Amino acid sequence: xxxxxxxxxxLSMYALLLIPIGIFIWLKMGLVKETILSSIxxxxxxFLVGLYLKYVFQLNNxxxxxxxxxxxxxxxxxxxxxxxxxxxxxxxxxxxxxIFVSTFIVSAWFILVAIRPEPFYDARYMVxxxxxxxxxxxxSNVLSLExxxxxxxxxxxxxxxxxxxxxxxxxAIRPYLRTALKSxxxxxxxxxxxxxxxxxxxxxxxxxxxxxxxxxxIKYQIGIMLGIFVAxxxxxxxxxxxxxxxxxxxxQRLKPEIFQ
Amino acid sequence: xxxxxxxxxxxxxxxxxxxxxxxxAPSDKVVICGASGTGKSSLLKFIIGMLPWSEGSxxxxxxxxxxxxxxxxxxxxxxxxxxxxxxxxxxxxALLLPFAFKAHQQVQPTDELIFQTLERLHLDPAILDxxxxxxxxxxxxxIAIARALLLNKSIFFADEVTSAxxxxxxxxxxxxxxxxxxxxxxxxxxxxxxxxxxxxxxIKNHKLVEATP
Numbered sequence: 449x450x451x452x453x454x455x456x457x458x459l460s461m462y463a464l465l466l467i468p469i470g471i472f473i474w475l476k477m478g479l480v481k482e483t484i485l486s487s488i489x490x491x492x493x494x495f496l497v498g499l500y501l502k503y504v505f506q507l508n509n510x511x512x513x514x515x516x517x518x519x520x521x522x523x524x525x526x527x528x529x530x531x532x533x534x535x536x537x538x539x540x541x542x543x544x545x546x547i548f549v550s551t552f553i554v555s556a557w558f559i560l561v562a563i564r565p566e567p568f569y570d571a572r573y574m575v576x577x578x579x580x581x582x583x584x585x586x587x588s589n590v591l592s593l594e595x596x597x598x599x600x601x602x603x604x605x606x607x608x609x610x611x612x613x614x615x616x617x618x619x620a621i622r623p624y625l626r627t628a629l630k631s632x633x634x635x636x637x638x639x640x641x642x643x644x645x646x647x648x649x650x651x652x653x654x655x656x657x658x659x660x661x662x663x664x665x666i667k668y669q670i671g672i673m674l675g676i677f678v679a680x681x682x683x684x685x686x687x688x689x690x691x692x693x694x695x696x697x698x699x700q701r702l703k704p705e706i707f708q
Numbered sequence: 709x710x711x712x713x714x715x716x717x718x719x720x721x722x723x724x725x726x727x728x729x730x731x732x733a734p735s736d737k738v739v740i741c742g743a744s745g746t747g748k749s750s751l752l753k754f755i756i757g758m759l760p761w762s763e764g765s766x767x768x769x770x771x772x773x774x775x776x777x778x779x780x781x782x783x784x785x786x787x788x789x790x791x792x793x794x795x796x797x798x799x800x801x802a803l804l805l806p807f808a809f810k811a812h813q814q815v816q817p818t819d820e821l822i823f824q825t826l827e828r829l830h831l832d833p834a835i836l837d838x839x840x841x842x843x844x845x846x847x848x849x850x851i852a853i854a855r856a857l858l859l860n861k862s863i864f865f866a867d868e869v870t871s872a873x874x875x876x877x878x879x880x881x882x883x884x885x886x887x888x889x890x891x892x893x894x895x896x897x898x899x900x901x902x903x904x905x906x907x908x909x910x911i912k913n914h915k916l917v918e919a920t921p
Contacts, residue, residue, distance in 0.1 A: 606793040608758055612782050613795075613855070614811035623795075698775030699757040 462487070501575065510569040517578050521547055524586040528687075532593040533708050538694050546686035547589070551581050554679040562671055577672065580651060584676040585683045588632035592684035596621075596628035597695065600702050607702070617692065617700045625688060632684050636677050643673065709734045709863070709891055710755065712916070715764030717747060717754055724750055726914040727764065734862075737892040739902050741919070742911035748895040751911075752865045755893075756782050768863070783811060785863045786856030790871060792848050799843060800836040803855050817858045825854045830880040845872035853884060866894040870901050 465487060472479045504516055525544045529536035555578045559565065565573045600607050600621070610620035643649060651672050655665035695706050710732040717725040724747030732738055740748045753759045755766055757778040766773040768781045794802035803822065806812045817825075826833055829850040835843060843851070849869050856864065864885055870878045878900065885892055886904050896902060908919040 603793075605789065606795050608787075609793045609795050610805075610809075611779075612756065612785070612787050613806035613809065613859070614783050615806075615809045616779070616811075619809050697760075699760070699778050701758065701760075 501571075504575065505571045508567075508569075508571050510567070513569050513571050513574050516571075516575060520579060520582050521551065524582045528586055528589045528593065531590040532597075534593060534597060534706055535708055538706055539691050542690040542694065543589070543593075543687045546683050546690050547582070547585060549686055550585060550679045550683035551578060553682065554581055554675045558671055558675045576651075577675075580672055581676055581679045584636075585679050588636065588680045589683055589687055592628040592632040593687055593691070595631045596624050596688050597702070597706065599624040599627055601707070604702070611700055617696060620700070621688075621692070625685070628688060629681070629684055633677070633681060636680055640673055640677065643669075649673070709736075709769060710893065711765075711767040712755070713765045713767075715754070715766060716762045717750065717759075718762050719747070719750055719759065723914055725911070725916065728915045730909065730916045732891060732893060734891050735888050736907055737886055737894075737905040738907045738909055739894045739896050739905040740909050740911065740916075741897075741902070746911040748911060749867050751916075752787065752867055752893065752895065756785055756787060756865070784861065785865055786853070786859070786861040787865045788849060788852050788856065788867065788869050790868045791845060792852035794840040794848060794851060797839060797841075798836075799838050799840055799851060802840050803836065803851060803858070806855065806859055812859065821858065825857050828857075828880070828884055829854050830877060846874065846877050849873065850877065850881060853881060857884065862889055863891045864893070866892065866896070868896055868898075869894070870896065870898045 465483065469480055469483060471477075472483065500516075504512055521544065525540065525547050526536060528543060528547070529539055555574070558577055559573055560568055563573055603624075607620055607624075610623075611617075649669050652662075652665040652669040655668060656662055695703060697703055710730070712728070712730040714727045714729065715725060716723070716727055740751060742748055750759060754761050755768065755773070757773055769784060771777040771781055773781055794805075796802040796805050804817075807816050822836075823833055826835070831847065831850055831854065835847060835851070840848075849872065853864075853869075866885065869881060873881060878898075882901065882904050892905070894901065894905070902908065910917050910919045
């Protein structure tokens with residue numbers, strides 16, 4: 449069984465923070481306030497989530513689990529749009545569909561085909577698996593959306609050249625779609641290639657700490673890594689394709705008002 | 709061929725043109741002159757729907773510019789800017805880029821036609837193997853013109869195209885564009901270019917005014 453960490457031992461980890469804070473002060477980096485605030489925020493958020501998840505796991509009700517997943521998706525979607533530099537009001541529903549479809553396809557496959565828990569909506573599987581997929585999609589989607597639209601804005605003349613040479617909107621956006629997708633999948637490909645050698649992944653570590661045998665934990669880790677990669681690609685492409693209609697006007701011009 | 713009727717153009721709250729007209733017939737070679745900032749280059753961009761106009765109608769070959777016709781109109785016009793973008797890593801890919809799009813996939817140019825077109829613009833065929841970033845501004849302009857000629861476009865918009873060219877290249881560009889089947893609408897300060905044009909239009913007090921060549 450896992451050795452439980454009491455509150456004091458958790459808080460003792462804060463002592464280690466003195467090292468980076470000391471470095472920031474020495475280098476006059478001005479990150480001290482942000483570091484302390486972010487650590488406190490993380491602590492409060494995780495405690496609240498811990499409390500909430502305790503009840504979600506106890507109840508283990510399909511509808512409650514679904515509601516939690518929807519809240520996670522909304523939060524991920526808002527975070528993606530907020531960090532991508534785009535106006536969230538214009539894109540919210542379209543990117544939400546992208547996130548929902550990609551997460552749904554991959555999570556459903558992972559839970560219903562690969563793991564097959566009883567009941568299938570068991571919170572112990574549904575919440576962490578969807579959470580991990582969403583968390584990773586979030587990071588890659590911020591990158592892909594930002595790269596895509598800033599790529600067209602910064603290369604407007606090139607983009608118009610494609611249109612003038614007879615390209616349809618879908619043909620003209622292709623080079624920027626490729627660049628955006630590369631920016632989001634390249635780190636994931638590199639991370640898969642070094643997994644287990646350079647880093648021991650979080651899910652596997654968590655399972656081993658929780659008492660699982662390493663081989664059992666590895667199988668889950670392989671599943672989640674592949675799932676994250678697939679969801680990331682689907683979400684990035686869908687988010688971009690679904691957002692085209694709000695981002696371009698009837699003359700295939702990129703609307704300047706889409707940027708924050 | 710190109711008709712602007714009572715058009716008004718504004719950019720960032722600044723008025724460029726107010727309810728003015730312009731008619732360009734097939735084979736016309738028109739150059740637009742005027743002080744800088746009067747909207748000469750912008751006028752070309754308005755006609756191809758790159759910038760939104762506020763009033764009036766723009767017609768090209770009988771088609772009124774709208775969301776439904778903009779793609780067809782863009783397809784009929786070659787736009788050569790001061791620093792054209794080739795849009796591909798190698799010159800050959802750039803030259804053949806439009807033929808990868810659905811609109812032109814059926815009409816691939818032959819090698820013979822490509823070499824003839826390059827020769828007409830005083831370009832060495834060896835340029836095809838060079839990276840697009842490594843060629844000069846003048847060569848870029850001529851590659852952009854060659855691409856438009858391969859597409860058999862008959863309307864050319866040229867924005868200060870001779871500004872980066874030496875005398876020999878300039879003569880080649882003028883010879884390639886000032887042909888009877890080409891309709892040309894251009895912006896230029898180059899005396900040789902202006903002299904070669906059949907009509908000079910000036911922007912004065914937000915109006916397009918015919919000037920004496």
